[in-house]
Amino acid sequence: MDKLISRRDLEFLLYEVLEVEALTQRERYRDHSRQTFKDILEVAHKIAVEHFATHNKKNDQQEPYFDGEKVHTNPEVKAALEAYRQAGLFAATHDYELGGIQLPYVISTAYGAFFKAANIATASFALLTAGNANVLRKYGSPSQQKKYLLPQLEGRFFGTMCLSEPHAGSSLTDILTRAEPQPDGTYRLNGSKMWISGGDHEISENIVHLVLAKIPGGPPGVKGISLFIVPKFLVGEDGRLGPRNGVKLAGLNHKMGYRGIPNCLLSLEDAVGELVGEPHQGLSYMFTMMNEARIGVGMGAMALAYTGYLHALEYARGRTQGRRLSDKNPASPAVPILQHPDVRRMLLMQKAYAEGSLHLCLYAARLVDEERTAPTPEAAQQAHLLLELLTPVVKGWSSELGLKANELALQVHGGYGYTRDYNVEQFYRDNRLNAIHEGTNGIQALDLLARKVGMQGGAAYKLWVREIERTIAQSRGPGSELKEYADRLEQALNTTTEVTQLLLSKAAEGAVERAFANSFAYLELFGTVTLAWLWLQQAQKSMGREGAFYRGKLEAARYFYHYELDKVPLLAARLRRLDDVFLCPEQDWLAEC
Amino acid sequence: MDKLISRRDLEFLLYEVLEVEALTQRERYRDHSRQTFKDILEVAHKIAVEHFATHNKKNDQQEPYFDGEKVHTNPEVKAALEAYRQAGLFAATHDYELGGIQLPYVISTAYGAFFKAANIATASFALLTAGNANVLRKYGSPSQQKKYLLPQLEGRFFGTMCLSEPHAGSSLTDILTRAEPQPDGTYRLNGSKMWISGGDHEISENIVHLVLAKIPGGPPGVKGISLFIVPKFLVGEDGRLGPRNGVKLAGLNHKMGYRGIPNCLLSLEDAVGELVGEPHQGLSYMFTMMNEARIGVGMGAMALAYTGYLHALEYARGRTQGRRLSDKNPASPAVPILQHPDVRRMLLMQKAYAEGSLHLCLYAARLVDEERTAPTPEAAQQAHLLLELLTPVVKGWSSELGLKANELALQVHGGYGYTRDYNVEQFYRDNRLNAIHEGTNGIQALDLLARKVGMQGGAAYKLWVREIERTIAQSRGPGSELKEYADRLEQALNTTTEVTQLLLSKAAEGAVERAFANSFAYLELFGTVTLAWLWLQQAQKSMGREGAFYRGKLEAARYFYHYELDKVPLLAARLRRLDDVFLCPEQDWLAEC
DSSP: OOOSSOHHHHHIIIIIISOGGGGGGSGGGTTOOHHHHHHHHHHHHHHIIIIIGGGHHHHHHSOOEEOSSOEEOOHHHHHHHHHHHHTTTTTTTSOGGGTOOOOOHHHHHHHHHHHHHHOHHHHHHHHHHHHHHHHHHHHOOHHHIIIIIHHHHTTSEEEEEEOOBTTBSSOGGGOOOEEEEOTTSOEEEEEEEEEEETOSOSSSSEEEEEEEEEOTTSOSGGGGEEEEEEESEEEOTTSOEEEEOSEEEEEEEOBSSOTTSOEEEEEEEEEEEEEOSSTTOHHHHHHHHHHHHHHHHHHHHHHHHHHHHHHHHHHHHHOBOSOOTTOOOTTSOOOBGGGSHHHHHHHHHHHHHHHHHHHHHHHHHHHHHHHHHOSSHHHHHHHHHHHHHHHHHHHHHHHHHHHHHHHHHHHHTHHHHTBTTSSHHHHHHHHHGGGTSSSOHHHHHHIIIIIITTHHHHHHHHHHHHHHHHHHHHTTSTTOTTHHHHHHHHHHHHHHHHHHHHHHHHHHTTOHHHHHTTHHHHHHHHHHHHHHHHHHHHHHHHTTOOSHHHHHHHHHHHHHHHHTGGGHHHHHHHHHHOOOTTOOSOOHHHHOO | OOOSSOHHHHHIIIIIISOGGGGGGSGGGTTOOHHHHHHHHHHHHHHIIIIIGGGHHHHHHSOOEEOSSOEEOOHHHHHHHHHHHHTTTTTTTSOGGGTOOOOOHHHHHHHHHHHHHHOHHHHHHHHHHHHHHHHHHHHOOHHHIIIIIHHHHTTSEEEEEEOOBTTBSSOGGGOOOEEEEOTTSOEEEEEEEEEEETOSOSSSSEEEEEEEEEOTTOOSGGGGEEEEEEESEEEOTTSOEEEEOSEEEEEEEOBSSOTTSOEEEEEEEEEEEEEOSSTTOHHHHHHHHHHHHHHHHHHHHHHHHHHHHHHHHHHHHHOBOSOOTTOOOTTSOOOBGGGSHHHHHHHHHHHHHHHHHHHHHHHHHHHHHHHHHOSSHHHHHHHHHHHHHHHHHHHHHHHHHHHHHHHHHHHHTHHHHTBTTSSHHHHHHHHHGGGTSSSOHHHHHHIIIIIITTHHHHHHHHHHHHHHHHHHHHTTSTTOTTHHHHHHHHHHHHHHHHHHHHHHHHHHTTOHHHHHTTHHHHHHHHHHHHHHHHHHHHHHHHTTOOSHHHHHHHHHHHHHHHHTGGGHHHHHHHHHHOOOTTOOSOOHHHHOO
């Protein structure tokens, strides 16, 4: 068994829960059918198993290195991405005119899960390239699209995102990279960019850096940030590669995990850049890529959780140890550890987190398609708003749950899990990054509470409530065995709304710090209710169905309602208190030691 | 700053809270004084800083290897342990006649924290040797003590514990190693032993393995387990080393962390063993070492949490990023991240966990001294019972909290924390082992709920309640500002007692599986109440005192009562439900994927 992502579960979520087949009625996707989706998922799965999973451990053990001239990566990385390229996956979601096949984004997200589960680092080259390409598709000039977008869709160029600097990670307002306009319309960039995944390598013909920088004389803060294309090799109007640009590799970061993709400190030394769009609008353009990357990070966390779960499950089925608690006879045969309640607890948690997060990620991806192809502008706008609201949840909550799931996968393996002979310790190390990059989870929590839930008068929040209420109503049909869950979810939802109103009104009154000091608890609350909602949907589609698969779904939903949703009153009480435990004005006491 | 363990905090806990100075009134410790304690803590601290911390990263980067003939460790490991030896630390707690200085165990535990924080792997050689020596001190024959105990107290021989086998970790009842009696009174052992830390190396003159094995014809299960001394090199009655014994290194395990100490698979091939004590009593003897090792594991988890916290605190004080939530002016200078509420949350959690666990570990160590030197047999027995009860909590709960603390230390560092240039990612990897070895935390939870709280008619549990009630009463003096905490703790304690009675009565009625299925939640509950009790003690001693140190203690107590003790109703509700979520009789649904 490949133990990446359950294909049965993917099909359940795509077709039975999310009803993705309905997308084929839309003009953009009219050439597609459930069969074309199935075909491409199979192709992707095969490539993930044969080309990505096969060098995942090698990527960890032999990380990229810089010999002073160039970055060396394992040859299997290039081979895997070449297989990905040849299958047309770089362009799959794009227009026919751009070489794509107009595949729904939700399907590309589904197959993306195979690659991330198989090899998160190698998959990241493709993820970053896709996100970079989407920025250029939306905001690039025709010339820029020809020079930098098309080669990325062909998989010949790879893309990066260059936001952070050594002194400015979370705080983009403080970036120092300068872009000086030149008489020929280009800019010369100088500065340092930190944490650049795929920032240098020899895998693709060229690397397209999307760089945030400030044009001298612009407004202060984030309103003075502009976006530039800075290629590794200059590109002529004819598409030919010119000389090396002034983007120097200043060093590689040596990470705890996620090692297969080089993470770089880049030095921009009179690097030639092309402005994307208008000056000083760079951050808003970049959010296209950041939002996509945030969903990608949540997906990655989920995929590692999922494959870790399947590894732990296989181990727990095969490893015998001890007897049932009720069996005191040492002569009885040892039982598979799957039968021990505490092991079952750890497996159920993983299942609930991994399969719930997969649902969340696919739901978010479905909203991307909805935004793009909804029959009315209103419906498109609603999808957009929901996606904005859920993006920090996909990123922040999936990565919290995913790390916990991998911690448990390791625990199920006991001492063996702690050795590098097994895979789970790598998943755990790889997954530790997901709570940090693309905005730490503390930033995600603030984005959710301090920006998203209140935006446009709470419009997105209200849509979220409406969607959940719809699921609740559906669970209350005559004879429904899910009425109890529906009641609990309704109560949790009402609690969340009451707390949200309290916090936003306090913030509006000026008590901003007190209202938002506990934003992480708010993310926990919101994430828990969101997953409970999705598990209720999965339970609805499983109720009354035959077979172990559906029985497992109902058990996971039961676990979630008994052991996760029950945290809501606690989290709400913490938020309601508006205490100042995290706001102590004195600094000394923490510093004393 | 060395950032190991705060010496100020150690002194606070030892002298202000645990009143360790009173031990010097006891006959055994009469030559000691606060000054001798201070002197030895200073010596130990200096050795930890100068000889242990200095090669912690090297130990991680260059792990021990086996060249087919011998195990190579970094030379700094031997040098560090030589400094430890020369300071007399191997024997410090032992009798004068054995070369010790009759130091209280609680003081050796306190200085042990420096070594564990500085270098958990190198410190483990000493920990295992100490535990091994204590078994021989209690159960070894005079000849065995001369041959194997004294050289360990001199630091010339090191010790190991050999319990697990490749197929039997948690389930010792199933070990297969056989010990055949020989005409000369020795035994010949054959079998495989797994996860043996320090199982082979060239650091000490000899290695004393304490090995569990079965003598053919003995009773089944754990009642047929005997304990043997199996030295790496045979030792003559004159103490001279003889030929190599039949203990072969079959391989090294390659771990995620904790790499500096070789972890071995040993093959016993007609190895000569000496029986310790009586046949078939081996497991009870070994529990001397296992209990000590479990407290040592809790200590290690705490020490890593503590040093991780101090690293995160220093980073948070120095790293500037962003502005206060209430400050929207991008021209304001960036503030140290310490000022951001979510960072403060992460620091307070670490502080509460690390300093609370340190208190717990020292309290447990103080019980060891009490058991040994209490003025009455009743008092000694009470200390023994409390220690038995708290051992799984020290091991299981400190290692859960410690790992979480290290996860947060890394998070505070952001991307930098994920790189190997900083120390926190190693602490996190090292600490991941502590939830697994010496009995997984699932085993600890079962030990607590299914054995310890009910033993001797709940005698230990009642002592625990009595001690907590004493602290509560002390917090209710006239004008006490801690009355609110006392009330909350009393409520939590009553809840715990009610739930405990419910679970034990269900088990007594035969519903063993249902009563104990949620034992991990019971560990969470019991551990949380225990730490709240200790934090109330720390708050008592800090109330009304001047200075940042005491202010910090009160803030951490406040955090604990607001954000940790508030989980009690949730955990109690989960336990009361006695549901069968983790007891599903069907296996299929989990297996389906």
